[in-house]
Amino acid sequence: MPEFAVELRNVSKRFPGPSGEIVTAVNDVTMQIRDGEFFSMLGPSGCGKTTSLRMIAGFELPTAGEIYIHDRPMGHTPPYKRPVNTVFQNYALFPHMTIGQNVGFGLEMQGVDPKEIKRRSSEALEMVRLAGYEKRMARQLSGGQQQRVALARALVNHPEVLLLDEPLGALDLKLRKEMQLELKRLQREVGITFVFVTHDQEEALTMSDRVAVMSAGNVLQMGAASEIYEKPNCRFVADFIGETNFLDGVVKAQTGRDVDLELAGGLPCRATADEGSQVVPGQKVTVTMRPEKLGIRPWQGADNIYDGRVEEVVYIGTDTHYTVVLAGDQRLRVREQNDDPYSRPLAGIGDAVKVYCDEVSARVLTE
């Protein structure tokens, strides 16, 4: 078995825009999706994630580059000859067919024996917990149920790759959470490569083995969910995934991955740079610090300790967010867990506090 289920090699997609200009939806993207993994393409709308997915499905053809599915170049192969199936954003169930006919459609097109179609369709419906729904029509089902039918309709064909285009977008929050786990379970069960498109970073982190963060037609970073969250390689990724603080600074010295900086307001800062990233003294950089890695409770051996004044306190149940103003009018959001039995706040508005931060939690971004 080849290592990669899907490979995009220098794929671009350009098309004429409304006023004749050329719009680049996908710009020279190269990515490898490993066999059997749950892979997500994550980004804001217009970042090229859906276009990439549609090119894998064959609904769009790349302007340049090539797409390989299990090492076979797809070229101009029409969608109906590709070994992939898609779960559409609006489910796209056939309104004139029963659920059973919908699920069996793919097998029917392959010329599978009707009895076998029936058996495999009900098996697939069982897998998505809709056993016995064969005779109903799509419109008689709730959004979540239609979603499961769409999944069954795709999975029953045993595609080499399952493509999912924001399939949970139309569901309400609670159902979405349920379906996230359900999708993950299904993916483990069937072992098929899932390529999942979403603009919801939490969803991508929850479900994926690996994530590609996209913006303006480019892949900015690709890696495991934790890697992307803990070690963002640029300001966009750090900002898009989760919540973070950005501080401007100037490099003083670098030894290996340790970087000494001077932040605005003259504050010193010890931070960590990415492996292989070169910074030179005098260079202007951004430092990112996740709020939950900071503390206003003192701890031993913190690399950076800043004096500040609490500007705002927001209680959100499990945590409390403190906004602290430092010297040079820089603000840091600090997140502290409410593990005190009475959730007593650690500080009130106007209180003087110290913010603690470890070197590894302050990451240097050069772009």
Next chain:
Amino acid sequence: MAIEQPALRVDAPPRTRWQGILLALPVTLLMTVLLVVPLLIIGVNSFAQRGPDNAIIYNFSLNNYLRLLGIAEPGTWDTLYIGILIRSLWLAFQSTVLVILVGYPLAYFIARAPRRQRNFWLFLVLVPLWTNFVIRVYAWIMILRNQGVLNSLLGWFAGLFGLPFTPLDLYPSDLAVLICMVYEFLPFMILPMFTSLEKIDDSLYEAAADLGANAWHTFWRVTFPLSLPGIVAGTILVFIPVMGTFIVSDILGGRQVILVGNLIQRQFLDARDPVFGSAATIVLMVLTLAVTLYYTRKFGFAEEAFGR
């Protein structure tokens, strides 16, 4: 534990009910005076007897209907009028089928055209309706007659290749009537078909392709079944008027092609036999209604079947 549920109010509040009645009143009055009453008169007259000088003698019998069925004289069967009825049905059937065949590709093309172009194409479909119906029918004489546009063109082509050419004898003929019917009623088929086709979401075509259906299978399994409501609606809009029209057959049939419409018209205007005309009118109505009912029962007003 059972909790007493208050009964749901299904009646409209009185104010809205009065508003509804008030809004429906003008049309109801108009229809009563101009449709229901005349129809009742025709119904009654169809059982009456023809008197001298266009008079109607209210001496009720089934004679008019028996004459229409050709069994007025005991022991003989006159198929003249039955023949006219069958001819009319057959022509309406042919016209409807042809209108579907000609209109479908066009409706599909317009429905799949870029959104901004659709209105333009629909506009072109409707342009002929700006001209008077009779004038449009007359125009077909210019096209179809012996020295008409069509024969001149064909003759010119034949001349180009040095082939012998005898002008086609198209006017007056059954074929001319059929051609003109198809032309006249095309817009009434295209519009409802377009509406049905336009509603089909692009993602359904993509889903079909994604599941392994080529263009042929996609059409027959997805496009066609989903456009049936439009075809049904269009068929009703075409079949019913074609059954009753007399102008087309009058002008292009050269008085050789007699349809129920012509029969009725002549009974009232030429033959001065309104009672027999009334009977023919009722038979035409019943026949059309029967065909339409059978058809919609069979194929359904599929809108309901799919829900919205």
